[in-house]
Amino acid sequence: MKTPSSSATNLNKKNLEHMVTMNDFSKQEIDKMLELMTLLKNARKDNAIPELFKNKTVGMIFEAGSTRTRVSFETAATLLGGHAIFLSKKDIHLGAKETVEDTARVLSRMCDIIVARTNSPDTIEGLIREATVPVINGLDTVYHPTQMLADIFTIQEHLPDGKELADLTLAFMGDATDVCRSLLLICTKYGINFKQIGPKKYHLEDKWLRLADINCQESGATYEITEDIEKVSECEVIYGDSFYWTTQLEEKAERLAAFMPEYVITNELMKKAAPGAILLHCLPANDKEEVTREALEGEYSVAFDQSENRLTAQMAILIYFTHKFIKEPTIEQIKFHENKINDLLKKL
Structure with missing residues (x-):
């Protein structure tokens, strides 16, 4: 019997959103992201960040090196209870043995969101064409939207x-x-x-x-x-x-x-x-x-406050683009599957 896909591909993806440039969003939508950043920064100050990315994974494609983008997204995923996978050109076959579109299909079945820091906007466009999870532009030589969230937030603070x-x-x-x-x-x-x-x-x-x-x-x-x-x-x-x-x-x-x-x-x-x-x-x-x-x-x-706010921005991005797809299991569902698995393990 073929078991249906359990990946994010089969979740409800109506109104799926990606982040290519902040200019695609209304001021009101960006205001909501900034408001979320404020709440998350205050929670971090109290060491009380809710695990809103728990059991989720961000796949991070990096064709170009970075300190702030990589560290902020990895740390953001961890603080929110999730996991980040760093994928350099040496780690995957992007655009070489495997098309950008096929890479998007595969990552969509294993990850809940994709971040890509690329050397070409064509890569971002290719990922978005086939991805069934949100794709976030971590910089593509044309736009740098994640930086902009941190910048506006920092200016507001000062x-x-x-x-x-x-x-x-x-x-x-x-x-x-x-x-x-x-x-x-x-x-x-x-x-x-x-x-x-x-x-x-x-x-x-x-x-x-x-x-x-x-x-x-x-x-x-x-x-x-x-x-x-x-x-x-x-x-x-x-x-x-x-x-x-x-x-x-x-x-x-x-x-x-x-x-x-x-x-x-x-x-x-x-x-x-x-x-x-x-x-x-x-x-x-x-x-x-x-x-x-x-x-x-x-x-x-305020350049180093600005740098720190990259982390605040990435936490907000991970939550903003995935929260509507969260399907929390009931205690009964967890117990049901735990019992089924344990019953099998006893027979091994």
Whole structure:
């Protein structure tokens, strides 16, 4: 007799949601995620996190290395009573001996949620096509949604007295990275004015600005893409990121020459910012390149609070995207199966 699949594939997957970009969600939906983050952070402070991911597994595909994304998701799963499996390119056959789509099918039958940090958005799209569990984009070179949850949460925690998110202006110092694009969209969704400050060659492309225009029409936010470093005087949030990534090492010298020293975040630059301005950085930070150690350790820096909030964000993500599929067994069901299994074991 063939036993039907007992995997997550056969659970009720009506209205299955994935996370590719925060721009896919309404402000109200993101507010709920942020509210969940607050509750979970308070629970962690009291060492009283409920096991809302108990007996569940997150499969984590990592084509690219990471400190914060990997550690935060693994720790989040553990704190919530679940389990995380790290899958590097060496551990699975993704895109080589096995298609991305088949990988999604297999993981969906063994895991309750998939996180993928990839070198291409095509991988995320392929996983979503065939996955029957939620797929979370842990970074795909275009978007970095999990970082955005931590960023907005951190800014909320450090709001200047008497101000709300919609009263702020954020300056992103650097290249049009996945973080820069994602910040443009989350800021304009929340009514936060956004500025990218850096050399013209590395400015955001028009297609991203067109998406931001849609958000601005609803939120009233504005954006500005400029080379003028003096524009930091209008900003309460200064955000740093690397001027080059691991896939751009051949351009490193050219990029550093374009950005340094004018666009490096220093104590002097922070003094030019609006009163009470804070410094964020998605890390890892390259000392003496995009930010000085003195600035990163300054009293205005909240970069390590921001890093810690990656854990808070990942706990919220694991719960938010799986809670509606939880099927808690009754005591009677557990006892029934325990007795059946024990009866067989006695005969072995």
